Amino acid sequence: MDYKTITYNRLGETLYEYDHPAGLKAFLVKKTGYNKKTALFATDYGSIDNVFEKSDGQVMQVPDGIAHFLEHKLFEQEDGNMLDKFSKMGSSPNAFTAFNQTAYHFSCTDLFEDNFRMLLDYVQNPWLTDENVEKEKGIIAQEIRMYEDSPDWRLFFNLLDCLYVNHPVKLDIAGTVESISKINKELLYDCYNTFYTPSNMVVVVAGDVEPELVFKTVDNMIKSKDGGKPEKRYPEEPETVNMEYKEQKLRVSMPLFNMGIKDPVRLAGYDLLKRRTALGIILASIMGRSSELFNRLYYDGLINDSFRFDASVDQSYGFVNWGGQSSDPNRVAQEIRREIDSTVENGIGPDVFERIKRSHEGVFVRTLNSPDIIAREMMDSYFNKTSYFDLSRVYEELDIDYTNSVLRDLFTKTTALSVINPI
Template sequence: MHKKEYPQINEVLYTEVLENGLTVYLLPKAEYNKTYGLFTTNYGSIDNEFVPIGEKDFVKVPDGIAHFLEHKMFEKEDGDVFQQFGRQGASANAFTSFTKTSYLFSTTDQVEKNLETLINFVQEPYFTKETVDKEKGIIGQEIQMYLDDSNWRLFFGTLGNLYPKHPLHIDIAGTVESIGEITAKDLYTCYNTFYHPSNMTLFVVGKMDPEAMMTFIRDNQAAKTFTKAEPIKRHFPKETAADIIKESSLEMTISRSKVIVGLKGLDEVPTDGKELLKYKTTANLLFQLLFGNTSQNYLNLYNEGLLDDSFGYEFNLDRSFHFADFGGDSDQPEVLAERIEEILLTANESLEVTEENLSLLKKKMIGKYFQSLNSLEYIANQFSQSLYGETTLFDTPEVIESVQLSDVKNLAQTLINQDGLSRFFMYPKK
């Protein structure tokens, strides 16, 4: 078991890769009563074309199957796993993203019992035609709910512009038509390929003896038999800047127009873990400098009546994609889109991008990070999403401090590109 100390944040992380390939992370927090366990597979909604384990040819499975599989994992022949957690004094949940699926529990009691339940139910799939068909109606209602959400539609409309061929533009839950095609055999194919321990991580944070906890996990895994690990082969359509849809729109039953300007990353991102986290951190600092609510750009747009407090921006970086989006409600969405693009394309000359402003934002970002570490829920939910090789969530302060103004300016020059820009408008239905 490897022990890594982070003196700056007063944390100690224990790591071990088990014989079956499962990577286990333990973060003891003696001063807390609650414990979280998070079991994550490196498998999400975009992984819909791959070579199944033990086979040679690529297959394409229905859209939304990763999310569907997440739902079905909780239903077993002898009952619902949620009820089992409840009887053991724990609450459980799960979520699927573009690239990962996570199962988690939180408890103040019977930690090992609940951890055993978490590991065992994720490693014991049970799918039948009857249970799969029953779930289709439930998830179909969930899909319809999201179709009625204007902000959700706005976001995926933007992704449709930026990634018209890549499965990133497809709703994580799929469509009513696509989930209608899912079979129990499909679920087993995806499960057997992506839920191998070598493609998964287990993270436990809370009150524990790390030696005893690791021994408990080792024993649990040693008692099970798994197939030999194989490299997972995924396939994604190739896209170029020419594929980007520069502008599109949608009408919905809303009171005010909305707009998002999307920016697709066309540059190469680093492969080293720490450099990748630095790239992401630098991008977040750059966009905060340009559009943060204390920036002059934001104040000018606000005073001109082009935006309100619905305005927001975010940067996403993950396997096979990275992009940013900026926007919100506006009475003049076309004008706001033009101004956003102008600010982005002149970032290197911007009066906002200064040593003084960067220093203030770095301090603010570090302060917010330390504040977040008071929440075990935040740590549990963010840890697996912030894994870049051996670089973890706890390397964040060091990475933030390493960002220089030259890094921000260099990134502005490589990431922000006219060819990568797109606009998506949403107008009130006439």
């Protein structure tokens, strides 16, 4: 078998890589000594891909939530539900739909090959009927209703609604009860045929298995012909925010806030990884647990242990956000804005930069304990045209000048604030 072996000595990891002739990429991250074997089969297609060009050139706009709906439906096969088949073998199957990808996966300890073949088989063979599509609407409606009652979920999507004017990242991944009512078998097949093609997909395995076995199975099981990379269409997104503030009332004990900045810079590959890492370091310098700001706000009782921050950077969208519980979200927002302005003014100091970089590298190394995290990150980075293991190089090369230039570039832009107030 013709596959590549890449050894990351410093991380103690080995990656195997295989190119299927139909355009599908397959990875194995060998985790010696682990019982658990995880495999994931994913398509570069998520909730934001609701406008696209079909292979015949026709541009389609499909109902919101259709990628997620399709994810639910793929489990159904003519001879029964895939969830049952996996669970009869003692493995746990699942799937998820994100903004930018849909992934089907399982983890098992025994019978890896059988499970793996089943995964590769069912994702390539949808079985949709008018009846089974209708039945799923009830289940998904309850999933949507559950999220309507989740304050954290609402808080986050309200922030995205503030940040984005047009981009579909602002839409709920599952759609709405109304939008899913318009979904039918034909639309689902249109989406499936467009996006579930080998060159738009990836296979990732993490666990103690042999590369020959993984890649031979991929070779035997991939039947689809390459349909090429589908053409996705995203609307023009202005640099300005949609609105600076949005509030909703829900049954919560105290106000929740989430604040963020939209990143207009579009990157892919190593550069994307580098910017994402720099953003993480910037956020930690300004508002991390060792920062003056965090400790002041915590000491004044304005934030508590629930405070978190994050940087999401993808090829087609990017934003930084932070938040938690607070008795006075507006005051916290002002204090944070003021601290951001002063950090932009003064830059991040070399000691702080080196210390936080080292700490974040440690957090990266920790993630390598988990086959599930590795599989997911390998998929995500592949779709963004880079490799998760290149983070090691990013931490070696990332310097303070670049980081401060990202700080000055992004953190001068408008912040938006989403608040959930108690009823």
